[in-house]
Amino acid sequence: MGSPSAAAPAALSVRGLVKEYVRGKRVLDGIHLEVAGAGLTAVIGPSGTGKSTLLRCINRLVEPTAGEVRFGGRDIVPLRGRALRQARREIGMVFQEYNLVERLTVMENLLCGRLGFTPALKAWLRRFAPTDIERAFALLRQVGLEGFANQRADALSGGQRQRVGIARAVMQRPRLLLADEPTSSLDPRTSVEIMELMRGLGREHDIPVIVNMHDVELARRFADRIVGMAGGAIVYDGPAAELGDDVLRRIYGGSSWLQ
Numbered sequence: 001m002g003s004p005s006a007a008a009p010a011a012l013s014v015r016g017l018v019k020e021y022v023r024g025k026r027v028l029d030g031i032h033l034e035v036a037g038a039g040l041t042a043v044i045g046p047s048g049t050g051k052s053t054l055l056r057c058i059n060r061l062v063e064p065t066a067g068e069v070r071f072g073g074r075d076i077v078p079l080r081g082r083a084l085r086q087a088r089r090e091i092g093m094v095f096q097e098y099n100l101v102e103r104l105t106v107m108e109n110l111l112c113g114r115l116g117f118t119p120a121l122k123a124w125l126r127r128f129a130p131t132d133i134e135r136a137f138a139l140l141r142q143v144g145l146e147g148f149a150n151q152r153a154d155a156l157s158g159g160q161r162q163r164v165g166i167a168r169a170v171m172q173r174p175r176l177l178l179a180d181e182p183t184s185s186l187d188p189r190t191s192v193e194i195m196e197l198m199r200g201l202g203r204e205h206d207i208p209v210i211v212n213m214h215d216v217e218l219a220r221r222f223a224d225r226i227v228g229m230a231g232g233a234i235v236y237d238g239p240a241a242e243l244g245d246d247v248l249r250r251i252y253g254g255s256s257w258l259q
Contacts, residue, residue, distance in 0.1 A: 011037045011176055011208045012058065017067035019053050026168050027053050027232060029232040031067070035176070040199050040209045041128055041172065042219035042240075045229035046252055054229070055178045058210075059091045060084060071176065081255040089116040092169030092207070093181035094198070098161040100168075102154040110136040113171025127196040132171070142204075143197060162195065170201055177202060179200035179211040183218065195222040216248065 017031040027050045042148055043051050045172050047197030056062035058069055060076060063144055068075045076087045093115075100109050105227060114132045140146050143163040153161065162182055169177055180197060183191035194213075197224050202209040220240045228243075228251040 011035055011071070013068070013070040015068040015070065017054070017057060017064065017069065018065045019050070019057055020065045020067075026065075026232050028057065028064075031232075031234060033227065033234065033237075035208050035210060036204075037207065039224035040202055040211065040222060041225045041227060042223035043210060043212045043227045043229060044214070044216060044219050044251065047214075049229045051229055051234045052180050055093075055180050055210065055212050057090060057176060057195075059093055063092075071123045085116060089172060091175035092172050092177040094162070094165050094169050094177070094182050095202075096181040096184055098158075098165045100153040100164055101162055103152065105150050105152055106140070106156070106164050107133075107149040108137055110139065110168050110171050113168040116172070121243075127233060136167075136171060138235065139170055142201065143167045158185055159187075161194065162186065162190075162194055166194070166197060166201065170205060170207070174207060177207045177209045179209065181212055183215065184237055192221075196238060198222075216243070219243075 012033070012035040014031055016028055017028050019028040020026055020187075031054060044045075045051055053062055055065045058071075060079070066075055067077070068086065069077050070166070071087065072090065077083070079087055080164040101112065111128050111132060131155055137149065138236060142147060143166060145160065145163055145237070146158070147168070148156070153164065156164065167180075178199070182198070183194050186194060195218055198209055198211065201207070220243060223240050226236065226238065226240050226243050228247065230251050235250050236243070
């Protein structure tokens with residue numbers, strides 16, 4: 001699978017995106033980004049350059065100051081209430097700190113991914129559709145947690161928790177999957193396994209994946225496309241194979257840290 005081509009239909013189109021937490025100080029400075037309907041895009045850059053803010057503006061966990069986030073053929077920035085909830089149902093999110101309900105079982109956490117599609121009373125009574133339960137068991141097999149369905153989330157290792165978080169996001173049947181530093185709390189071996197898993201699930205379920213990460217070598221290894229950010233702006237957007245030292249200096253500054 002190659003990099004998304006210019007001719008591919010955009011699953012996501014970010015236009016002129018600006019975010020200011022403090023007036024006059026831009027964390028995102030007019031971001032333009034097109035993401036086609038396939039592939040894994042890694043967003044890299046120094047801490048504080050706006051990577052997490054970009055992802056959180058895309059799914060509206062953070063309110064943009066200006067600009068458009070076009071998803072599903074419409075700008076979701078002006079959406080409120082039910083319309084926003086419906087848009088969010090189609091954007092899966094994997095968090096750095098997992099965001100599981102610790103007292104619930106693995107299966108119950110996975111089924112949380114269907115809450116936006118299940119009537120409130122049935123969800124409260126935990127009466128999910130048989131097809132949802134079947135899909136949850138299938139996803140547990142895919143993420144290597146077969147046999148863990150009745151295990152409480154707080155009894156899992158960090159890598160296992162992240163696998164549950166990924167499976168929960170895919171349970172939504174999203175048209176876009178976002179992951180905010182999903183490997184930063186994990187050891188190197190588990191980090192590789194998590195990246196393999198996200199890339200594989202994205203391909204199998206035909207979901208474009210955007211991963212915000214710090215590990216440049218992991219990005220090179222698993223991403224079809226790399227977006228490099230510095231100072232709230234995109235300074236590189238291209239294939240991993242072209243991410244040389246000159247590009248890394250533009251993204252991170254300096255050169256003494258390069259080996």
